[in-house]
Amino acid sequence: MQSASNFGQEQRELQAVLDSGIFNRAPNLAHVLTYVCTQYFEGAAEQIKEYNIAVEALGRPAVFDQKRDSIVRVEAHRLRKRLREYYEADGADHAIRIEIPPGQYAPVFLPQLPLRQSLSQEALVAPPDLNGGALQTLDPAVLESNAVLKSHENPEPVVVAPLGLPAPAERRPKISMYVVALAVVALAVSASAIALFASRKAAKVVVPPPVSLVPSGSQEIRILAGHPNGNYTDRAGRTWRSDRYFEGGTVFEAGSRSIAGTRDPQLYQSRREGAFTYDIPLPPGVYELRLFFAEMLYGENNMAGGGETSRLFNVSINGAEAMHELDVISDAGPSAADIRVFKNVVPAADGKLHLKFEPSSNPAFLNALEITPGTPGKLRPIRMVSRDHAYTDKQGRVWEPDQYSRGGQLVLRNEPVGNTDDPELFHGERYGNLKYVIPVPPGRYGLTLYFAEAWFGPGTPARGGPGSRVFDILSNGIALRRNFDLFKEARGGARAFTLASHGLEPDAQGKLTISLTPVRNYACINAIEVVDESK
Numbered sequence: 001m002q003s004a005s006n007f008g009q010e011q012r013e014l015q016a017v018l019d020s021g022i023f024n025r026a027p028n029l030a031h032v033l034t035y036v037c038t039q040y041f042e043g044a045a046e047q048i049k050e051y052n053i054a055v056e057a058l059g060r061p062a063v064f065d066q067k068r069d070s071i072v073r074v075e076a077h078r079l080r081k082r083l084r085e086y087y088e089a090d091g092a093d094h095a096i097r098i099e100i101p102p103g104q105y106a107p108v109f110l111p112q113l114p115l116r117q118s119l120s121q122e123a124l125v126a127p128p129d130l131n132g133g134a135l136q137t138l139d140p141a142v143l144e145s146n147a148v149l150k151s152h153e154n155p156e157p158v159v160v161a162p163l164g165l166p167a168p169a170e171r172r173p174k175i176s177m178y179v180v181a182l183a184v185v186a187l188a189v190s191a192s193a194i195a196l197f198a199s200r201k202a203a204k205v206v207v208p209p210p211v212s213l214v215p216s217g218s219q220e221i222r223i224l225a226g227h228p229n230g231n232y233t234d235r236a237g238r239t240w241r242s243d244r245y246f247e248g249g250t251v252f253e254a255g256s257r258s259i260a261g262t263r264d265p266q267l268y269q270s271r272r273e274g275a276f277t278y279d280i281p282l283p284p285g286v287y288e289l290r291l292f293f294a295e296m297l298y299g300e301n302n303m304a305g306g307g308e309t310s311r312l313f314n315v316s317i318n319g320a321e322a323m324h325e326l327d328v329i330s331d332a333g334p335s336a337a338d339i340r341v342f343k344n345v346v347p348a349a350d351g352k353l354h355l356k357f358e359p360s361s362n363p364a365f366l367n368a369l370e371i372t373p374g375t376p377g378k379l380r381p382i383r384m385v386s387r388d389h390a391y392t393d394k395q396g397r398v399w400e401p402d403q404y405s406r407g408g409q410l411v412l413r414n415e416p417v418g419n420t421d422d423p424e425l426f427h428g429e430r431y432g433n434l435k436y437v438i439p440v441p442p443g444r445y446g447l448t449l450y451f452a453e454a455w456f457g458p459g460t461p462a463r464g465g466p467g468s469r470v471f472d473i474l475s476n477g478i479a480l481r482r483n484f485d486l487f488k489e490a491r492g493g494a495r496a497f498t499l500a501s502h503g504l505e506p507d508a509q510g511k512l513t514i515s516l517t518p519v520r521n522y523a524c525i526n527a528i529e530v531v532d533e534s535k
Contacts, residue, residue: 007041010109013096022086025312025361029079031057032072036100036107045106053105070303076105078362081274087112219283221371226251226270234264235401236390240368249276249357252365254296261406261437262337268294273365278355282347286376289342289353290439291315292368293326299334307334313364316356318348325360331509332437339439340510343379343532345371378532379440385527386410387428394422399527404439408432408522413454420496426452431524434516440506443534447475447514449499450527453486457493465493471523474515475504483519502533 014037023030035057039048050072054060058071066072080100087097092112099108222240224232228251232240243251249272259265296302298310312325322342332338347353353371357364374380385391385399387410392398402410408430417423429452454460456468466488473481480501490497506512512530516523 009096010037010098011041013094013098013109016094017083017086017091017098020086020090022082022090026078026082028058028075029082032075032079033083033098033107036105037098040107048106050105071305072105074297074304076100081363219285219287219371219373221280221282221369223278223369224267224270225272225366225368226253228270232266234267235388235403240267243270243272245278245280246272247277247279249274250363257296258335259294260336261332261404262294263401263403263405267292268296268337268367271296271365271367272357274363275359276357276364276366278353278369280353280355280371281351282353282371284347284351286374287345287347287353288372288374288380289317289345290370290372291340291342291366292370293328293338293340293365294332294336294367295328295334295338298362299329302334309361311362311365312360313362314358314360315364316354316358317342317345318354319356331511341379341439341441343374343441343443344377345374378534379443381532382438382440382530383527384529385425385428386430386525387412391424391428393425399425402428402430404436405430406435406437408434413452415454415494417452417454418495419490420452423496425450426454426496426526429454429524429526431455431522433518434523434525436514436528438512438514438528438530439510440512440530440532441510442506443532444502445504445506445512446531446533447480447501447504447512448529448531449473449514449525450529451486451490451497451499451524452495452526453490453493453524455524456487456521460493468521469524470518470520472515472517472519473499474517475501476507476511476513477515486524 014033018030018034023033032053035053036048039045039052050066051064053072053076054064054066054069055062058075060069060071080102083098083100087094091097094112096109096111099110100106101108220238222238223243223245224240225243225246226249227240227242229242231242234240252271252273254269254271257265257269259268262268295311298304298306300307304310308327308330310329312327314321315323315326323340326340328338345353355369357366372380381397383397383399384402384404386402388401390398390400409432411429411431413427413429417426420426453469455462456464458465462468464487466485468487470483470485472479473484481499484499486497487493489499504512514528516525
């Protein structure tokens, strides 16, 4: 058995990695790497277990339960990725490299092979489609994690062979995963494909996406990031398609998790994570873009713990930075829907919308994106009714089902409503201690709230009248009305009443937060309309 003093070169490599600064914003990764390497140098590699790492490197208590807390697996995944990125860049010319092979935690110190640098610059290329299809790029990072790739040519998944499955300890080869992947690919690729691969150093062969994957005549695109196959129809009847138009990143599925602030949690159950791009073909025109996020890894009660600053990343649109160090937990909290909206979005000169997601601290991620036709200079009106299904009013305007709500309950009211030409607009109601967090881009907005008192008043089960229901109405903490008495303002029950405000501005997180806070009995609302008043 070698003593620690015999690992001079390996110890110098460990110190070089720690001194490189790649862990400046991820101290847990430095702790894990230092611990597993130290155990290895001391001849105690057999003690490098999930429990020991949790307790001795990450400071978890002695009662740590690895079945309930996956922090070690999460940090090991991040560490593998960070090491791979380091040896593809600053550490590319080092004599040896440190790897943590998938399925184990003990480090492996491998000599750098001349082929390794080439692989860091070129994508592995799968065999050509025997039916005449073009070559498909396979990302070595995804090969290592046994992820499922989506072909730009075909929306059906391309399943990568499980090269990363660990072999038994006595037979596990201590060799770079990339060398194994190259050997497998080389056996399958035809002579012509090999020639193409050799002649195009540092070039990726990527199949251009189809011209359009939306229905004929439609300019709406909705994509579930990381979702491998099949579509989803939301509560408004809109279709969200499986992941496409991407390059880079890794797919993660969250399963059926509860998401605060949405009535369509299925939009957030998968994500694309890492450094990745979307290049989406669009006809000429002006569009609105919505990006959907929900932090399911970091934050209280999530597997990795942490909170604000645990994950920061940047987003650019057509090469211009749109969000700098986005912190989803700071925006919305953990396991909560966070939507960012952009207006005046146009395709680039090549006819595509280019979105780029880059990590700042920990990998960037995206759950879903939506592109809809826009109006130059303005956000299209947002109209919502307090009910489960959309409603088209007498003027032909579509009111979407209740969304963006926090708190309260929905109920249907069948009583006739007077003082309106459109009584159906007032038959759905949300009541309680209410808040609507409406995502909008910077600008000034008009807000119209629609009410009808259907519970209090003479002849109703609750009886009462003026003063029976009183609540405050606020926009981003600023009072629009204090002690609002609906029965009094509407001059009776079952009568439509609208309350309009103008010049409202969203907060720095791009949210227009409307709060209806009870003073006496519950607040209520029937419909909400937001109109862009920007000049």
